[in-house]
Amino acid sequence: MEQPEQNVVAKTEMPKPAALQDTQPSDAAVSGTSGEHVFNTKNVSIYYGSFRAVTDVSLTIYENEITAFIGPSGCGKTTVLRTLNRMNDLVPGARVEGDVDYRGAPVYAPDVSATAVRRRIGMVFQKPNPFPKSIYDNIAYGPRINGERKKSKLDEIVERSLRQAALWDEVKNRLNKSGLALSGGQAQRLCIARTLAVEPDVVLMDEPCSALDPIATAAIEDLMRDIKSQYTIVIVTHNMQQATRVSDRTAFFSVLRNEKSDTRTGVLVEYDRTENIFQNPRDSRTQAYVTGRMG
């Protein structure tokens, strides 16, 4: 598995949970230079049947950064996220137009295996979805389907992943207990650990904190900052404070309504460094959204 090693961003001291209301961009300013392009999308439109959910999205996602997708409901940010690792293939009738390149390789070329794509590009979902298996088996699931059989190696992976997800100390004495017995925040960290266990290159997160309380949210945000030096993260969030707290770049999506044909579609309005999106947005729609006058 490919491991990004270069361009490790200097980790800043992360804000303590007390700073939850802090709207200062965290460490966006530190990562002054842009890393390698992990994703390049060009004029991507996504359809569900005849409904065009998203139109003409072009953006670049950089290595070892946290990129946030924000925007009102129905603007297609989750759709775009799920397009990056071909999760939308599972939706009957979903179709992608335009180019999605992952490190130079077209994700939607006919000979590309969605399975191979997803092994490199992991995903964490909105609702924690641990398997009805033990905590250990939840984490070992990914390595096992990739052919890892050795107990010692699996033990090592389970411990490393749970440590990365800041869950090890809480569960190390009950690894054989059901993953469903965990609290919401723990279950979500378990899902993150499960994703990290296969050592993906990119971690996509679809509103990972929307079902969690502020303390669990802070724990997950800490975790994201911790693992950023090794992974590239894309996160969809409804919480603008969260975007400002964790992300380096922010993409603002909005809904474009066509009055004549009475259709609507999601568009990418503005994509920039997070501090610019929140402090000097170029588009009036972005400004209206981030200041709370819309959406």
Added chain:
Amino acid sequence: MTVAAEQSKVNLREPPSWRRTKNRIATVLMVLAFVLVIIPLGFVLFTVIAKGASIISWSFLTSSIPVNVAPANVGGIGPAIVGTIEITALATVMAVPLGILGAVYLNEYGGKNWLARLIGFMSDVMTGVPSIVMGLFIFSIWVLHFGFSGLAGAFALGCLMLPIVIRSTDEMLKLVPDPLREASYALGATKSRVTLTVVLPAAIAGIVSGALLAVARAAGETAPLLFTILTVTTVNKNVFSGANTSLPSQIFSNATSPYVGAQARGWGAALTLIVIAFVLMVVARFVTARFTRYSR
């Protein structure tokens, strides 16, 4: 309490009203419905135990079947027990894997394509086929060419079990939440992996109890066996050839006989069959509990 209620300005007591009456009526009706359901079951159990328990003994369970005129203390139902176990086991081996695979196809692979729709529809139709018709069907395509055998009976029972297994497995697979499938796909699993390592384990408890219900149902079937296995009086260990017998067939033939001894043995056989079905249910419970260890 009444004092407190009188002193307080707010009245928290529920006012006597039509709503309260409706609630009472509904509760009473529900209890009544439950009792009504239990009564026939209780009667059946009571009668079978009362009439069958006295005859049960080790020699009754293992001896060969005597002629109908024999008194109650002669012979037993050994061949019928062996036959029921052989035939039902063979039918299970044929129908359960096939049914589970069929349901997996319907739910995980077929989706809404025409083949899946057709199979789903045909399996529903098959559920409605009377069991005696299934027996006739096997009689005409198998027994007429190869003769009576436990195998023919197993075919007939398997045909009856198949749609039940397909339907119950399908329902269980539908209950597996999609986020679990997505989680597995997102880790790079292929469809077959997702099915084998996530979907089936998550549904296994329901699948097993559905299959065992189908087994219990098949074990109690008489009609499909009438033209497929006949009845015999000695144990036939070879399920693949030669006539055989089963508990339901034996109950049927004994119950229609005018001799007191045969009827008593029929009651004994009925009790034995109920006990076998009961054991299967208990096993189903245990298996379910074993498999759902991680589901909460």
